[in-house]
Amino acid sequence: MHQEYTIIEGDFVNAGKASSSVKKTLKQLNVDPTVVKRVVVALYEAEVNAIAHAYGGKVLVDIDEDKINMVVADKGPGIPDIAMAMQEGYSTARPEVRDMGFGAGMGLPNMQKNVDKLNVTSEVGVGTTVEMEVNFN
Amino acid sequence: MTLxxxxxxxxATVHTGENRLDEEITQAFASDLMSxxxxxxxxxxxxxxxxxxxTIRTCDMATLDYALIVRNxxxxxxxxxxxxxxxxVILSCRYSMFRTCGILYQAGLKPLY
Known part of the structure; x- marks a missing residue:
C-alpha cells in the first residue's frame, strides 16, 4: 500500500496529519500497538522537522505485510553536519518552532530510537531525505 | 485518583471527555516539550x-488520553x-505548572520517573 502526503513550509497546524493518517491505517491492519507508536512517533518528528526547517516536501509511505517504509524528502537548506544533528540537544530551530513545543534537538535521536533502519542524506542548499523502516514483527 | x-x-475546566471523569489516574508527567x-x-x-x-497531535502519537493545560x-x-x-480528555486550569504539580503531588498523584 502506497500513501503520499505533501508538506508545506511553516504549516505547523497540519504537522502530524500524515502520521495521524498512517496511525489509522496501521490500526486497521491490526499492527501491534507498540509498533504503531514507534512508527508514528518517528514519522511525526520527521514531519515536524521538514515543516520547521525546509521549504516544503513530501512524505512517501509504503506498507507491506511485514514492514513499513517511510521517506520524508524536503527541499531546504540541508544539514551541513549530519553526525552533529544526530546528537541529542543539538538544534538550529527558530523560536517559532520552539513555541510549537519542538526544537530541543531531540527529533533525529527520537527517530533513531524508534525505527529499525534510519538513513539521512542531505545536500546543503538542496534538501534532506530521511528514510525510515520499521518491521512489524 | 479519578479525573x-x-x-x-x-x-479545572473540562473541555472534552466529560464521560471519562471517573477513570483512575495514578501517574503524571509535566512538560512543555513535545519531543x-x-x-x-x-x-x-x-x-x-x-x-x-x-499538544493534541503529540498526545495522539504518544497514545496519551488525558491532558491538563495550565496557566489559564x-x-x-x-x-x-x-x-x-x-x-x-482535555482539562485546563488557571494555576501555574509548579502550583498544579504541587497540588496533585500532595494529593497522591505519582511522578512517572
Missing part, C-alpha cells in the same frame, strides 16, 4: 503549558475537535 478529583482539586512527551512508553496524565494543535490557557475549537475525534 473528577483532579478537576475538583484544581477547579520529550514522545519518548514516553507509559501513558500518564500530561500536564503542559503548551496549548496548540501539537484556553484550547481552540480546532484543538478540541481533534481531541474529541481521538476520544481524549
Amino acid at each position: 473528577r478529583e483532579i478537576v475538583n482539586l484544581l477547579d 520529550e512527551v514522545l519518548t514516553l512508553t507509559d501513558t500518564p496524565l500530561l500536564i503542559t503549558g503548551l496549548c496548540n494543535m501539537q 490557557k484556553k484550547p481552540t475549537d480546532e484543538m478540541l475537535e481533534l481531541a474529541e475525534d481521538n476520544d481524549m
Whole structure:
C-alpha cells in the first residue's frame, strides 16, 4: 500500500496529519500497538522537522505485510553536519518552532530510537531525505 | 485518583471527555516539550503549558488520553475537535505548572520517573 502526503513550509497546524493518517491505517491492519507508536512517533518528528526547517516536501509511505517504509524528502537548506544533528540537544530551530513545543534537538535521536533502519542524506542548499523502516514483527 | 478529583482539586475546566471523569489516574508527567512527551512508553496524565494543535497531535502519537493545560490557557475549537475525534480528555486550569504539580503531588498523584 502506497500513501503520499505533501508538506508545506511553516504549516505547523497540519504537522502530524500524515502520521495521524498512517496511525489509522496501521490500526486497521491490526499492527501491534507498540509498533504503531514507534512508527508514528518517528514519522511525526520527521514531519515536524521538514515543516520547521525546509521549504516544503513530501512524505512517501509504503506498507507491506511485514514492514513499513517511510521517506520524508524536503527541499531546504540541508544539514551541513549530519553526525552533529544526530546528537541529542543539538538544534538550529527558530523560536517559532520552539513555541510549537519542538526544537530541543531531540527529533533525529527520537527517530533513531524508534525505527529499525534510519538513513539521512542531505545536500546543503538542496534538501534532506530521511528514510525510515520499521518491521512489524 | 479519578479525573473528577483532579478537576475538583484544581477547579479545572473540562473541555472534552466529560464521560471519562471517573477513570483512575495514578501517574503524571509535566512538560512543555513535545519531543520529550514522545519518548514516553507509559501513558500518564500530561500536564503542559503548551496549548496548540501539537499538544493534541503529540498526545495522539504518544497514545496519551488525558491532558491538563495550565496557566489559564484556553484550547481552540480546532484543538478540541481533534481531541474529541481521538476520544481524549482535555482539562485546563488557571494555576501555574509548579502550583498544579504541587497540588496533585500532595494529593497522591505519582511522578512517572
